[in-house]
Every structure is written in C-alpha cells, then in structure tokens.
Amino acid sequence: MNFTDFSKEEIERAARYHRPRYTLLFVRTALTVCVVLALRFGVGRDLDGAGWAGAAALWAVLVVVALDFAALPLDVWHGYLRERAWGFSTQTLRGWVADHAKGLAISTVLAVGAWTTVVALGRVWPSWWVAPAAAGAALVVLVLLFGAPVVLEPIFNSFRPLDDTSLAERLTALADRADAPVKTVLVADASRRTNKVNAYVSGLGGWRRVENRNTLLEASDPDGVALVVAHELGHRKLRHVAKLTIAAMAAAVAVVIVLRLVLTPPHGRDLPVALLVVLASEVVLLPLLSALSRRFERQADLFALRTTGELATFEHVMTTLARRNLGDLAPPRWAYLLMFSHPTAPERLAFARANA
Ligand SMILES: [Zn+2]
8 A cells, every 4th residue: 555645643643543443342342242231130130020012112221221321431532522632523512412312312212113113023923023123124224324314414413505606506517417416515514513524425316415514615625525526426326325225224134134043032121132133243244334335435436536537636635634534544454344434545545546
C-alpha cells in the first residue's frame, strides 16, 4: 500500500484515535456475555410467573435495559467524552443523553415486539415457528433498512432543502446525467452533533433523495460536494442499497434458522441464549456483509470518477475527508475484515489511480 498521501504522524494519530475503539468492541462483547448469563441464572428466573406473554415482554425489557445500563459508562466515554476530547462532537451532554434515550426506547419497543412474537409463534407452531419467524426477521430488516430513512432519521435529524440554488441545480443536473434522477437535494443538520463529514443516499422509489450533511457543505468546495454526491448516486444507480438489504435479509433468515436448532420451542426465559446465538452468528456474518459493502464502495468510487472525470478532485476529497474525519489509514487486519464497510483512504486512492 502506498502511504505517500499521508504523513507518518497522520497515520499514527488516526491509529491513536481508533485503537481504543477496537479494544472497546472486545470489552463490550465480553460484557454482553456476562450480563446475559447473569440474567439467565440470576434475577431472570422469577419472571415466569407473569404468564408466557408477560414473561417474554419482561425478559425483553430486562435484557435491553440491563445491557444498556451495563455498557453506559463505556458508551459515555466512547460516544461522548472521547468525541469531545478529539474535537469531533459538537453535542452537549444533554443532547447526547436525549439521543441515547431515544435509541434505547426504540430498541426496547422493537425487542419486546420481536421476542413476544417469537415466543407466541413457538406456542402455536412448536416446530414450524421458524418459518414465520424467518419471514418476519427478513421483513423487519427490509423495513429498517428501507423505511428507517423515512421513519427513524427525522427523530434524530432535521432536514431542509439545499438553499444554495446554483449548487442544487448542479447536483440535480449531475443526477440526471448519471441517469439517477433525484426529487430533492436535502441537507441534514448533522453539525448539531458532529464535525465529521458525510453524505448518503437512502430510501426506496419515490422517497429517493440525496442528503448532504451541512458539515459536508462547509468542508468542501462545489467540486468536492459534486464528487461526493456522484459517489452516492453511484450507490443508487447500481442498486447497492437494495442488494445490501437483500444480503442482510438472507443473514437474518440464517440467524433464525440457527436459533431454531437451539430453541425448541422458544420460551421467554430463552432470550439470553437467543442473544448469545445472535452474537455468535454476527461474528460469522459481519465479515461477509462488510466485504460486500467494501466492494460496493469501490464500484461507487469508480462511478463517481467516470461521471465527473475528475481524479484530482477525488484525490483532494479523499485525503481531506480522511484527515478531517480521522479515518483509520492502516487498521489491524481483523478489525478491517470484521467491520470495515469502506476500504481505507489509501486503498481508495490507489484503486482510483489504477482505474482512472
Ligand atoms: Zn459509499
């Protein structure tokens, strides 16, 4: 790998920022296993008196809330204190806590709904609950990945149309030229929360839109914004959201099938075991989904280069974003394989130059 785009100091600084994150992943996973086992063999045994539905719902609340509270010190440190210390977070503690509480509320509702449904299915079809459960899991993934932009994102962000009309026209024209027309160019008020820069495409059919975070608009010149948007249009044109969603749905079905081997049929108190199975499945499935995602990122980069024809802008944007977002330039191999949805900046630069 050619690292001439970044200095030794930049590579080390990025490593200092990211290494604790990888350690945290181990600690968090170990913590999850401990909490789940403690619940299974501790307090949890008293919940069966609440009837099957009550026990399932109580188990879901107990597990989600206990895991959240156990990891709260880590999350405050990782998600809030450290981001502030490194100058990324622009959020107040109050804002962070509000976001976290919203996330917890959503997780709790989803967990209660999902687990009670699984247990109910197990009561009706002790052997065949796996079929509707797998279909349901696939449907939930579909709704979350396609519907989340419309339903969940407004809870966390507010959006407004891009008021720079000449830039909006340029981006709309770019979308037309890329044969991926958009209805609206929206700006999300991400700077309320972070200085990190991003743009993304989401949604389905008529909801499709390009969103720029206001941090992107502030950090880049119009050429840079156009290039980032061209990359996002590439994702759309090549149907990456749809393909990744299908892959994630297949993964969800696979996890339910593995659950079927362990739970015969599921009871409310089996939730800790179910979670351990899901955790283990993730370790197997995440590298596959991450590899697919990295492949799509390369294709979108290629699309952006071909649509704009500007290697120099690509180089400028890629190095600027990596510096500003402090992307990990040389991550440990295992972390890269497990959870990197994007190739590293040096990889993307090398790929762009090789294909320009
Ligand atoms: Zn991308």
